[in-house]
Amino acid sequence: MRSRLALVASDPLDSVASGCPVRMRGLELQSICRACHGLPPLPQRRLARKDTLCFEGDPADRLFAIIEGHLKEERVLEDGRTLGIRLLQPGDLAGAEALVTSSYQCTVQALGSARVCAVPVNAVEEQLRSRAAQGLALVRAFSQQIVELRDAMILLGSMSAEERIRIVLRQLTSTHARGAWLRLPLSRQELADLLGLALGTVSRTVQRFARDGDIELSGRNIRVLRPL
């Protein structure tokens, strides 16, 4: 399948479009695409685990589009605790607030190695003014983000610890076959932050799933035995 794709994609534009999760969503923001074609300036950034794309309070001048890898969007509270907002996957956008605020309101950090396009906001705005179709694509992307944030609110506002953890585990393992081992991209603490729980609660609950035979654990590696 992969080789077939390479054969078919003789036009570099098409090949990029099929491989780039951002463009596959219909978004072709000016600078992103220039980067995809390998022309300077390249707004792409490569990140290693724990590298940050932006910190809360930084001047917000870029919109980020995830090309590859997993990242998290989070916020540090006055008392030092951290609350995760959402997980970011290829194709997702971060830093939406750059369009309405002068500083970022979240920290975006890589969970593993990742590749991201950092598009200057004024390039986005310019693009929106000149190419109407882009407006629709970006509006759709944001609309999707709104839907996801509401789901996260349901999770935080109405579910027990067990339900929250079950849902995230289901989500994180959804791409793998039953019984296959996979390494979680998040530590227990990061999971706890994402779910608004205490570290201990996450650890205890995950262990209980394991005792009940739903999953098998080996440190950060996990294997789903029964559907969660």
Place this chain on the structure above:
Amino acid sequence: MRSRLALVASDPLDSVASGCPVRMRGLELQSICRACHGLPPLPQRRLARKDTLCFEGDPADRLFAIIEGHLKEERVLEDGRTLGIRLLQPGDLAGAEALVTSSYQCTVQALGSARVCAVPVNAVEEQLRSRAAQGLALVRAFSQQIVELRDAMILLGSMSAEERIRIVLRQLTSTHARGAWLRLPLSRQELADLLGLALGTVSRTVQRFARDGDIELSGRNIRVLRPL
């Protein structure tokens, strides 16, 4: 001030723009504006308390723009509980999911009498294709909504009952002078749903604020004595 406005606004377009909270945000979605000028078809809807704009699961074919009044966006859970997502005020948009989903994911209900524009999604999309500037305005509106949803997540995910209630009360009373009486647009139950708390907890906590002398209560009427 009101009479002065009427005098100045000789041009109907201007008078509408200054009076319409949606247009004041730079959004001039086709059908909305036609309605504002009093021409048919009029997509405006008038609502009384408890009237709903849409139910979860309804086919999602319109975007709603709040012209007047307060509404709430909420979701009913499988077990029958209700979780509020956010409060809607004039200028806010609801039903963003219409751009990416075929059915609404929330119920939008009026807290008091309200007036709303219901713009067909395909009119919005048409507008986005033909008038690039609209894209930017709509993207900004959605971006703002994302920021607000993240704030709501912080509230649900990391704050105590007392903090949550303090914040909503602060927000609801922010437009009034200290010491002035005002009627809350929400019942205790609705407040509880919005904050992911139980009715009893809300009532108890609000009473405690009153005992501590921060506020004075008389049923659903409230008066702030000390800054919350």
Place this chain on the structure above:
DNA sequence: CGCACTTTTGAGGGTTTTCAAGTGCCGTGG
């Protein structure tokens, strides 16, 4: 005035947090 609805208030119980100690894993350096 009475009815329906909302709000207050109490007691008891369950879930989650906090705090703290212990275990296992892994890379570094002796």
Place this chain on the structure above:
DNA sequence: CCACGGCACTTGAAAACCCTCAAAAGTGCG
């Protein structure tokens, strides 16, 4: 090669917080 330290994870006990259930009091409206 093994000892060491750091880090992530596990586990326990007590306490805090909030929920559930239930009854009584208050409020608004016909």
